[in-house]
Amino acid sequence: MAFISGSRGPDRQSDYKFIPRSCPIVIDNGASTFRIGWAGESEPRITFRNVVLRPRHKITGETVTIVGDHDPALLKYFDCTRSSHRSAFDSNVVYQFEIMEYILDYGFERMGVEGSRVDHPVLITECACNPIQSRSKMAELLFENYGVPSVAFGVDAAFSYKYNQRLGICDRDGLAICSGFTTSHAIPFVGGEPVLEACCRTNIGGYHVTDYLKQLLSLKYSNHMSNLSWEKVEGLKMEHGYVAQDYASEVQLFQTGTKAAEEKTRCWQLPWTPPPTEVPISEEEIARKAAIKEKQGQRLREMAAAKKSSRISDMENELHGLEFLLNELKTVKENDIQSFLSQTGYVSKQEIESAVVRVTQSLRRAKGEPVEVEDKAEASAAEKYSLINIPDNMLSPDQQKEKKRQLLIKTTTEGRQRAKQKRFEEELERERKNQEDEEKRLExxxxxxxxxxxxxxxxxxxxxxxxxxxxxxPRTNGNQNLSSSVGRGxxxxxxxxxxxxxxxxxAYDRGKGEDTFGIKEEDWxxxxxxxxxxxxxxxxxxxxxxxxxxxxxxxxxxxxxxxxxxESSSYQTVTHIRPLTKEDFQITIGVERFRCPEILFQPNMVGIDQAGLDEMAGISIQRLPLKGDGVEDRITHSILLTGGSCIFPGISERLEAGIRKMRPFESPIRVVRASDPVLDAWRGAAAYAASDQFLLQTFSRQDYYEKGEEWLRRYRLRYTI
Known part of the structure; x- marks a missing residue:
């Protein structure tokens, strides 16, 4: 038995060794909650949610078993997002016995059982008319895995009815309506014994009420879906839900929006932190920021001016060095020119002259002076494009191709130079305007x-x-169309x-009946x-x-x-985003308070075509094998509501009104609620197991081995001892 229990898990009991072996262990195996304790006690020892989670360790990858609700602190060590809670039940019938084994292991281990052997008789609850296959597998699990000496099976609703009968709340003849987690049952009692042949079942329960409420709130508040967890919605249902006496009139009340509807509306405030208030900027702060920005701008301008001055100084030094090389080159003899140039890094005199022209033009641009085309540059351009001014009849075919290439290169180069010169002039104009603006601003x-x-x-x-x-x-007046319906023209x-x-x-004139536009080159x-x-x-x-x-x-x-x-397009809408307030984090519950529990009486609201609680009572009474002698009146005079879904306010009155519509005039109808609809099933089973004659109602491990499944089929517990 290897389990991980969070801080919310039940403590391990320490008195298991001191309990006599004849004392039975009582288990209320509900689809929602698992309760286990000792016979004769008023409260169960261990209570936890009847689910299993099997996450993996984030580091080692080992799979562990978590029974019940896991502690949020476990998320630090285990990946609980890839696995979900698994239940052993399908509706209220156990069919996943692998999961059931994990739950029983955990329950017995919390009770203090050492090892895997249980030496006490076991009384375990089941649903009404439980299939023989489920009962047989449960008996096999208890006998084979845990070695229990004897087992007894009983219906949870019957134990709750018998417990409330002892308290004087209901009579020997009556009707138990048990609305549980996933199903609801109606079981008639005659002479203190349940008539299971006349029981009725509907696949609707508290799970469906919570799920329906969660769906409605998720659709209504889609931006708060992360806060609408199952546990939170379950709490809202139990705290604010009620059953309307007249559903149609209650809905009409909320549709009109009267004061009574406002009084019945509840508000749930989600965690919200108010945003920090923005203090308006004072004139002194604006002036201070303007001074800082002006200081930064002046610093940037000074840095730009210093960088420009340094660049001009570097280019002047480079130009002086090139002119010095040209002057020195004049004094060098013809035979020593190559050796002299090899020391300077230049190949020829023309390269030095080109460098002088380039540096001179760059220096003039930096100083803001107009760049003039030098005669030498023009001479080199004339040498480069030597075939442009020669007529075509004086050139060979290859020279004509070369002439076209030179013409294309020259045109492209001149265009680039003009564009570059234009950009330079625009930049000078912007600088001039900025200087003028700065002077005006300073004045x-x-x-x-x-x-x-x-x-x-x-x-x-x-x-x-x-x-x-x-x-x-343009918009037009008169009878003409406005701009909303303008055409292409x-x-x-x-x-x-x-x-x-x-x-x-x-195209029309040129064609004259025949479309010839485009044949001639000038048409294009x-x-x-x-x-x-x-x-x-x-x-x-x-x-x-x-x-x-x-x-x-x-x-x-x-x-x-x-x-x-x-700037925004005319087809775009500007969305004004307002700051979130406290009201944006409020969930209002109005019509949902009674709309969700209404599915207990009208299951077709959630797509379940079955009977409601009031109709189930009428069907069970009709199915009674023995009628007459006032048994129907005695049954309707003692209708007990039990189960976790029967604690909604107004459910007793609504059920009484629904049954009264189906019974004859002036029939005695009395609907009462159990003393504790949630725990009375376990308390009734614990009181039943504490009697001396309980061992006569069990079957032992030896009976199971000898008689097998066929004997379990005929097994039926008697609740009146």
């Missing part, structure tokens, strides 16, 4: 900031209006419309015209957008309170 910072904000607002409105017109087209500007007209007219010039994008004459160039970007960047640098606007 009057407040006025400069206000002007910058005004200009930013005007440019933003202008750019947004242009984008809106370009996307949706209404979205085009004037230049685009003109190009479309040229293309369609040319129209397509080149169509592909041009610089047609936004009516919309203006993109200078406004560039200026808006520059001003936005400038405001971010000097204005701490400036927040740039985030």
């Amino acid at each position: 009057n910072p407040e006025l400069y900031l206000e002007e910058l904000r005004t200009k930013h607002r005007e440019l933003s409105e202008k750019v947004e209006q242009r984008k809106r017109l370009k996307t949706n087209g 209404e979205r085009l500007n004037a230049a685009q419309k003109e190009r479309m007209r040229l293309l369609t007219t040319a 010039q129209l397509y080149k015209l169509m592909s041009k994008d610089n047609d936004d004459d009516d919309e203006g160039p993109d200078d406004d957008e560039a200026e808006l970007v520059r001003i936005t960047s400038r405001l971010q640098d000097i204005d701490p309170a400036f927040i740039p606007k985030v």
